Amino acid sequence: MSETETKKESEKETPKISNQEFWSKLWSLLSESRKLIFIILSFTVLAAVLDLVKPYIVKVVVDHLTNFNKEDLGFMAILIGFFFISDQARSWVSYLNNVKILKLSVDVEYYLAIRAQKKLMFLPLGYHEQENTGNKIVKIERGVNRIITLIENISWEVVPTFIQIIISLIVLFWSDYRLGLPLLILAPLFLYLTHRTNKQMSPRRKEMYKKYEEASGKMTQSIININAVQSFVQEEQELNNFDKVKKDIQKNEHFQWSKIMRSGLMRNGIVDFGNAAVLMIGIYLVYQNEITVGTLIFAFTMSVNSYSALFRLSRFYDRMEEGKEGVRRLMELFSAKSDLVVKKNAIKPCDVIGQIEFKEVTFNYGGSKKSALNKVSFKIEAGKMTALIGPSGGGKTTIARLIYRHYDPLGGQVLLDGHDLRDYDLYGFRRFLAIVPQEVEVFDVSVRENIAYAKPDATQAEIEAAAKTANAHEFINKLDKGYDTLVGERGIKLSGGQRQRLGIARALLANPKVLIFDEATSNLDSQSEALIKDAMAKIAKNRTTIVIAHRLSTIKKADKIIVLEEGEVVEEGSHLELAHIKGGLYSKLLKLQELGEIKE
Ligand SMILES: Nc1ncnc2c1ncn2[C@@H]1O[C@H](COP(=O)(O)OP(=O)(O)OP(=O)(O)O)[C@@H](O)[C@H]1O
Numbered sequence: 001m002s003e004t005e006t007k008k009e010s011e012k013e014t015p016k017i018s019n020q021e022f023w024s025k026l027w028s029l030l031s032e033s034r035k036l037i038f039i040i041l042s043f044t045v046l047a048a049v050l051d052l053v054k055p056y057i058v059k060v061v062v063d064h065l066t067n068f069n070k071e072d073l074g075f076m077a078i079l080i081g082f083f084f085i086s087d088q089a090r091s092w093v094s095y096l097n098n099v100k101i102l103k104l105s106v107d108v109e110y111y112l113a114i115r116a117q118k119k120l121m122f123l124p125l126g127y128h129e130q131e132n133t134g135n136k137i138v139k140i141e142r143g144v145n146r147i148i149t150l151i152e153n154i155s156w157e158v159v160p161t162f163i164q165i166i167i168s169l170i171v172l173f174w175s176d177y178r179l180g181l182p183l184l185i186l187a188p189l190f191l192y193l194t195h196r197t198n199k200q201m202s203p204r205r206k207e208m209y210k211k212y213e214e215a216s217g218k219m220t221q222s223i224i225n226i227n228a229v230q231s232f233v234q235e236e237q238e239l240n241n242f243d244k245v246k247k248d249i250q251k252n253e254h255f256q257w258s259k260i261m262r263s264g265l266m267r268n269g270i271v272d273f274g275n276a277a278v279l280m281i282g283i284y285l286v287y288q289n290e291i292t293v294g295t296l297i298f299a300f301t302m303s304v305n306s307y308s309a310l311f312r313l314s315r316f317y318d319r320m321e322e323g324k325e326g327v328r329r330l331m332e333l334f335s336a337k338s339d340l341v342v343k344k345n346a347i348k349p350c351d352v353i354g355q356i357e358f359k360e361v362t363f364n365y366g367g368s369k370k371s372a373l374n375k376v377s378f379k380i381e382a383g384k385m386t387a388l389i390g391p392s393g394g395g396k397t398t399i400a401r402l403i404y405r406h407y408d409p410l411g412g413q414v415l416l417d418g419h420d421l422r423d424y425d426l427y428g429f430r431r432f433l434a435i436v437p438q439e440v441e442v443f444d445v446s447v448r449e450n451i452a453y454a455k456p457d458a459t460q461a462e463i464e465a466a467a468k469t470a471n472a473h474e475f476i477n478k479l480d481k482g483y484d485t486l487v488g489e490r491g492i493k494l495s496g497g498q499r500q501r502l503g504i505a506r507a508l509l510a511n512p513k514v515l516i517f518d519e520a521t522s523n524l525d526s527q528s529e530a531l532i533k534d535a536m537a538k539i540a541k542n543r544t545t546i547v548i549a550h551r552l553s554t555i556k557k558a559d560k561i562i563v564l565e566e567g568e569v570v571e572e573g574s575h576l577e578l579a580h581i582k583g584g585l586y587s588k589l590l591k592l593q594e595l596g597e598i599k600e
């Protein structure tokens with residue numbers, strides 16, 4: 001399958017979110033803050049009503065001024081009092097509202113970030129392999145950011161202005177229906193124009209968000225692999241690749257905003273026309289003595305306010321639509337489903353014996369047609385040492401991953417103590433396994449914390465004992481700060497062999513029932529390897545040990561050796577049995593290595 005076809009396959013897996021679903025999904029995302037949202041909405045309505053009071057008082061004052069009486073002075077004083085009180089009430093309401101809105105955005109930032117991290121932690125390896133780190137980070141950061149902007153915009157601007165426009169319309173009609181007509185006709189036209197511009201831009205926005213993620217992905221990749229970049233003098237090349245994506249984004253953004261600005265000009269035209277129309281109609285009505293000057297001023301103020309509100313509303317709509325794409329991408333991450341289904345009444349074992357069986361297991365990675373494992377069957381006895389060997393790409397690491405149930409087989413079964421792995425609670429059985437992977441993953445914390453990763457409450461004595469067995473204690477003591485030395489990102493400050501020994505100590509401390517070594521000694525010198533080999537024999541006593549190794553000397557003592565080639569089991573037996581199969585793969589490999597050793 002070509003790369004693009006595989007890509008399409010993976011895109012199909014993330015559910016797309018339609019426009020209608022968007023709002024209901026957003027509502028359910030914010031379920032923890034619903035009460036707060038209702039409070040904010042009530043404050044907003046109250047503020048909009050209070051906004052009406054001032055222009056109305058001005059109208060009454062002007063009406064009285066045009067026909068001024070001394071007796072009115074007291075009444076005027078009361079009106080001014082009201083003016084002051086309504087102003088104060090307005091500022092208190094907006095203060096309380098702002099406090100609530102800010103609480104809402106701080107809360108949302110907290111729980112969405114937690115939820116995103118939780119989602120990522122529990123999504124299976126298969127999901128993580130489809131997308132690189134930078135993409136995921138930008139998806140979450142931008143998504144959470146955009147949701148917060150969306151909330152702030154909606155609470156501060158969209159809802160208040162919307163209410164303001166509705167109230168203005170009602171009041172204008174109440175003053176005189178002819179004063180309300182321009183707004184009634186122009187507002188929908190205005191909104192339609194805004195909506196159309198945004199709809200036209202939607203595909204470009206989707207494209208842009210994809211590019212944002214791509215750019216972050218590229219940047220992360222070149223930083224993570226900086227050693228390779230600099231060693232192969234590819235700094236310029238990396239920069240060019242990044243520049244290309246960033247230029248696309250730049251072009252796209254320029255295009256979008258200039259289109260929005262142009263549409264803004266048109267929208268402005270509508271606003272100016274509406275204001276002129278109200279003024280004209282108003283003056284005509286005063287001239288006809290149908291309304292008072294106060295009403296004209298009131299109507300004109302309301303109209304100017306609501307047109308500017310309309311304009312603001314449309315600008316926020318632009319920004320909201322822009323942000324929606326980011327939110328949508330985050331929602332897609334939230335709704336990504338794990339392909340690993342855990343049954344409701346799954347087994348949560350208190351202990352395991354450690355017997356593993358592969359029955360006719362077939363497995364393909366990520367929709368690729370080539371099988372990584374093809375009808376593989378074998379048994380791994382409990383408490384014994386089993387070795388997996390064979391040429392590179394044969395499927396050894398894949399077997400280790402299937403034992404962990406990082407993936408489910410396409411066909412056949414993987415059994416632990418006679419039960420299909422799919423019958424177990426995922427975290428229930430993984431507790432009893434430990435692996436020293438081909439590439440030991442080291443966190444940027446101290447050596448001690450790295451070793452105690454699976455058992456954070458381990459005592460110093462336990463940690464040291466594990467390190468001694470892993471032949472790591474000596475080198476750790478020689479480090480600057482011993483067990484407290486920080487090892488850098490991905491253990492960059494350690495040598496390959498040191499990282500491996502740290503990985504072995506970590507796995508030992510976890511004290512598992514099934515222990516898997518995937519090329520755990522490949523980076524060690526002969527002396528260290530010999531020491532670890534002895535340790536392995538000791539460790540293997542009370543547990544099932546699976547050793548994957550290229551160097552056959554490491555696995556001579558294994559109770560059983562399984563030889564894999566191109567995803568199939570080709571030979572199976574003890575060292576002696578396999579060594580005697582004439583023309584067998586194992587004996588061939590053995591001969592080659594013996595020759596190598598003589599040469600050495
Ligand atoms: N994450 C992955 N996505 C797609 N294909 C993969 C993935 N991991 C491994 N493969 C492919 O699956 C096949 C088996 O790989 P596997 O890692 O199991 O081999 P291996 O026997 O461990 O090899 P080595 O001795 O080099 O470690 C290979 O052809 C490899 O290209």
Ligand SMILES: [Mg+2]
Binds near residue numbers: 397
């Ligand atoms: Mg491997």
